[in-house]
Amino acid sequence: MTDRLLELLERKPIVMGDGAMGTMLQRAGLTDGSAPELWNVTHPEVVRAIYQGYVDAGSDFITTNSFGGNRFRLKLHHLQDRVFELNRAAAALAREVAGPDRLVAGSVGPTGELLEPLGPLTQAEAAEAFAEQAAGLAAGGVDFILIETMSSLEEVQAALAGARTTGLPVAVTMTFDTNYRTMMGVTPAQAVQTLHRWGVTVIGANCGNGPKEIERVMWEMAQAKPEGVVLMAQSNAGLPRWQQGEISYDGTPPVMAEYAQRMRALGVRVIGACCGSTPAHLAAMRAALDGPPLAEYHPAFEVPETAAKGATAERRARRAAQRSGREEGE
Amino acid sequence: MSDEFDALPAELQELYLNMQDDLYDGLKDEVVEGTVRALEEFGQTPAQILQYGLVAGMDIVGADFRDGILFVPEVLMAAKAMKAAMEVLRPLLTDYKGVEKQGTVVIGTVKGDIHDIGKNLVAMMLEGAGFEVINLGINVDADAFIQAIREHDADILGMSALLTTTMPYMRTVINRLIEEGLRDQVIVLVGGAPLTEAFAEDIGADRYCRDAAVAVEAAKALMQIKKEARRVKSMA
């Protein structure tokens, strides 16, 4: 099978992804908390229109509406028996809209469960669930699998195993939303190095706390990345705010256009967006990326010193002193 | 720490500090052992053990988590250790004379959401404060909340949501309470990281609680008002 993702990267110096699906669906009326993936069969025209919006905005690939399409997430909606069907439908709709020239990325998100030893899920069970989802996406005609918004490396490992059963290329992005780490404590450097070791070429960050934070994350990845890795970033359009009974994001299209430029300056080659973005944001990013790059790049964040672990060190020292004191006393 | 803590015998203080450290390190067996020692050797009450050992320890875990020093795996291990110690204390809490039964709480994480660390912490603290707590777990829909409120004749409903996509479901539950004529029976407390006071007010909850300590205070204060109202009503 030809690797259409690498082929595209050979053709184009910068590849633009797309934007939000979830927040777009919410705007289109998915507000009762039901599964977004169900809309691939109940409201195909809505999903198609969102895909079309990103195609019109100039995205080089569009991402399927299948983020929560694994059996664990679907089980929350009693849809666990429809994994294959819903993923295939997500992919088939996207394929139809993307046509032969644009690529389709099959979105694979976390199970939302904790893997052993923190939780009950085993690697093998997780890998099997991801394989089931990936099979549906492959049947619907995706060009590559995009494992995204991950926070645990163990879960990425399972997702990779599952996705690779299709023979399709795989890209991986993780979410660094907790003090520049994932919520499981993974650093950008750890992510890029580990994933490279596991044979992934396109590696990056998505979602998170908006363009400013992701800039530092991608800077850290760029410092640490092994040769041959292609960096990818898909930032949220700012942060969600609860306003007048609605959730809105504070990142405007000009903010996202500047973010796209900054990503390019850092050497990131696959650039897209995540929650809160719309075709208008992507169109602004397209215009920026079609124009000249930044003349100079200055980080918009404070370049970090080595992380302070003060509180922990102090506590451990106290504990050690107590322990030795007690042993002497005994 | 507090003056009360400073007034404890030195040996007991050390035991509590070690319990806090063990909790921080997620050492379940050690935390349970410390709990048993505090009970048996020092005659401490469950409320004291919670206050000086377990909750104080979780406060440190919480603070370091907030500051990005600890991450989810460590917090989960600490929560597991705390849970194991709570199992030792639970049978004592229910018939412990020093804690008068405050009221009955039905608590759960709303539909579509599986975050339960914070909610379980609130549940444990409420138990520690003398409430009877019915913990419905995660992914709880309006029907399940309503059924449990009826079945247990609950005084308080606690709802947790950690996702911006699931927090609006709280409104759905509150609207159902109104439809079912239960809204006046229960005090509604809501919590979870993305919530705000304005949101709680907007959906018609009684109180937004930033953390477990605030949750206990609010539960006690609002129960007091409720009991008072009940008393006035029965006199009329």
Ligand code: B12
């Ligand atoms: C731990 C965690 C997880 C764990 C949950 C494990 C578990 N068993 O709970 C795992 C890894 C499984 C997980 C999964 C996901 N998570 Co998560 N998670 C977190 C994290 C890092 C910490 C939450 C936590 O436990 N905090 C510690 C506790 C003690 O604090 P707390 O929950 O706020 O609770 C306190 C108060 O809020 C209050 N309180 C809480 N509940 C209640 C209830 C009542 C009644 C009262 C009175 C008070 C009260 O008192 C508590 C104690 O003081 C947060 C980030 C963060 N910093 O909050 C993200 C976070 C909540 N997750 C997030 C996301 C996106 C997810 C996923 C969707 C990831 C994904 N892409 O699939 C899935 C969700 C699956 C699902 N359907 O729910 C986002 C939510 C973003 C958003 N705006 O919606 C967050 C904010 C991370 C981020 N910055 O992006 N997550």
Ligand SMILES: [Zn+2]
């Ligand atoms: Zn996102």
